[in-house]
Amino acid sequence: MSAGQAASLASGIGNAAFTRVMRAPRVAANAGAAAALAPTGPLAQLRDELDDTFVNEGKCLRLLGQLGDGERILVGRDATMMQQMADAFNASEMSRAIEQVKLTVKWQMHWMSKAKGLDHYDQGLLTRLLEAADAAAFGELIGWDEVRDKVRKAWRGDPLELPLIAADPASARRWLGTAGFMTWARERSGVPAVVQWIAAHDPAASLAAIKAGGQLAGLLGAISDQPTIRPQLKQLFVAATTADDRRQLYEARFGTRAGGGIDWMANGEALWTQQELAAGTGSDRAAVTASVAAGGPQNVNAAIAADKKSPLVALKDELDDLNVDEDKCLRLIGQLNDREALLLTRDATLMKQMAGAFNGSEMSHALERLGHLMALKDALAWIEQAKESGDVTAAVTNRLIEASNAQDIAEVIGYPKALTSLRKSKGVRPTTLTPLLLDAGKRDFVVQSYGAFLDWVLADAADVSGLLRLVSTNSPGTFFTALKTSGKQDRFITALPKGSLMPPPDRAALRLLFLSGVDVPMKIKMLNQRYNLDRTGEDTALAGAGNFEAATLDRMWDVLDRMPEQDLADNKWLEQLTRRTNPTAPTPQGVTGGNRVAVGYDPAHLADPETGAFTDPADQMRGTNLFDTNLLHEMGHASDAQYKWTRDGGPFDTDPALGAWADHRLHYARIVDRLADDTALATTFPIHRELNDVKSALTDAMSNKSVNAETGFQNKAGASYGVGADKWKPLWNRVKAHPIVAAIQNGQAAKSPWNNPPAAVAGRIYHDTDYDYWASYNAATRAGGKLSRYQFRDKRDFFAETYATYYETAPADPGRLVKAWNNGVFEWFRKNVDRGRETQAAP
């Protein structure tokens, strides 16, 4: 909007309404429109790069990391850009890109599959994307047959283990009523897991939803008896509302065809119990263990001695054979009652014989019958003993894990043989050990006590991200301490993508973890990783203040989070963030140079507002936080160092809205000439010689930095000043009220003209910067006042103070105070420095 357009709009709708309109965040309908709003911004650059014949993928990823939230949404909606990325990126690159763009999970999977088949992607990434989906998004994925089936085939995880399934059972049972999700669950989770889930989540409602969706008949037909799900089968039986459903469950459980004449609704439950008692089956591990402890045979041999017809007799005999008939063994195991099965799991010889005989598939079947009576660590160690780790089905392994508690899993991790097996298990990752991860106490114990767990996590960066996100919302403070205690904190932190390459969900999670702890070295490691810094700590040149405190680091993180990625994480110039001494305490100060930003402060005054240290009452920076603006001011200098915003001949020298700053050096005579021309001094002194004399005297005063221009005339005259035929005193008398005199006197550094400006001459304000040069700038730039006293000293500080003010009000309303002061400067900053970061996507 031009100034004329703005004025017209303001007069049309009234100033108050105009202000509200102008303060509204910039909204773009699509990526093209957003790019046009910030032509030099990362979005515009990304579009340009993707349009190239040969795409620089690394550059694209960096630019993606620099996008603001609104731009991420718009890119996700732009099918052309997404297709271009899919065409250009390999699986690794697409993996990094997909979390930088805001998409729902179905679109994430869709675009990833466009780049490369989903089976080329890391399982941890797929897991993370699915776990991050909300109910609506996951429902959309289930409803898109093509993409859902691609996910089902590629992702080896257990869909029933997704956090959403437990968190939103109403949606989950509705999804189980669809063919798409029921197929997925039966295939990846296994029928027993589906049974367990239904039993655990309002079985009557779940059965009704599944039945309404037409999926119950197929499910019931697929159920077979397995000791691990016997209690759950009974729960389903009790919840079933039709006789036929009950009959099917009964027949599946007991492996028999039920005779006619049974009133399943009235008598079925009693019949079920009677059958279980007869078979000695249906109890869980605790109950069977208690029963054995209460008396009766205590080992296999005793059980055989007590019952010569026990299947254990034939099983023992078979296992002693040179050529073991595995099918027969499995059949015999299936015939064991609970006590016999438990005693078998305790018999090291027989277990070793089975381990030696069974392959992965046979171990899976055996575990379906015995696993529910074994501690998880023993089951896994047995698998490893069989050298079948990784060959046991994912469904069986998942069921064993799901039936375990945090303590069981912790014991596995503390037992190397079992952990080896667990790590090799299909679809199992450290981040899928849900019972453990939900129990913060056990989780933290494992993290700090069992180094092998973090080694497992660290083996795959995707798991580091996954774990970080999980812990960030579940007792992050205790995890912070545990991680520190583990001694692996540095490896954990540096395994994350660095700087702008870090996906936004990781950034948010790392921040939560960072804020939850107080260990300074670890926090600094995190800060350096997040913002791509080489070092944070005490300044070496201005040493003596010590290191940053934890609370200061917390404040700094949130200040730095307001800035664009390109000014910090992708600022190649900036290498260090340091703490310097602070002789001006409690007022903070800083210095930028030598590839570092150094800040000095008083830790007891981090919350102090600006009450006059750098501002006058009407200045826009009055009332802002002193520490924050001090840091942001230096960051502005760092941005300037990288991008040369205030370079000679750059925008601050040429753009009228920014002041069109001019550097007049110390060319006093030229400055006087220019001022004389612009104030029409020749009209007052039409005689050329007189005009030259006056200019010469004014030049003399200027070069002596005198706030009294008469001194120039006195110097010219010497002792004869005002005496006899002296010409200088009369010349002074004629010129002293001329505007050029006020301009020269009031522009002297001694008068702090950057704060108390002299009158403008021909629309420009001239002053001595006290830096070995005179400057001038457009007076209109400060027509709306100023941000602070120092802002107008020279163009570098003009930029830095504006930068600090712009980001002081971020993220809620970046640039609000700058806009209130000067809309032209605000627009330039928004377009060139902020570069689209604040743009919001149209609904």
Add this chain to the structure above:
Amino acid sequence: MTAGIPEGWREEERVDLRSGGWRFYRAVDPTFAESVSEQNIVVRDGERIAGPEGIQALLADTGAFDDPPTGDGAARLAEQVGHFVVEPTSRSSGRVRLDPGRPPVVRRDGDALVLDLTFDRDGAPWPVTITARPSGGVTVQPG
């Protein structure tokens, strides 16, 4: 090269403040290598001296402990001391300049010498109180 002046910086001496071996400078880095491009530098007998130690030595050398100056003498001492206490920062200039509306006061308080000074920083008053004892110990309290 003058002692204490960083290499490449341009120095400007306040000749009017000279006193025995004492010299008072303002130095500017014309390259703007850092965001703080000016310094106030005090040199005694050819060596840079700074901080409370420098103030203590100056007050002792100029006889201020024995005979606190008044009027123009107080103003001169204030500007000399200002070279120790006025710290140019990234957000404020550093030229030593007394606030014309608030003349400096140098007074005794028991065995202490107290300097109530107000400098002009970027057009705003910046008051600072300096308390020093002949036996040692200097405090600088802004505000």
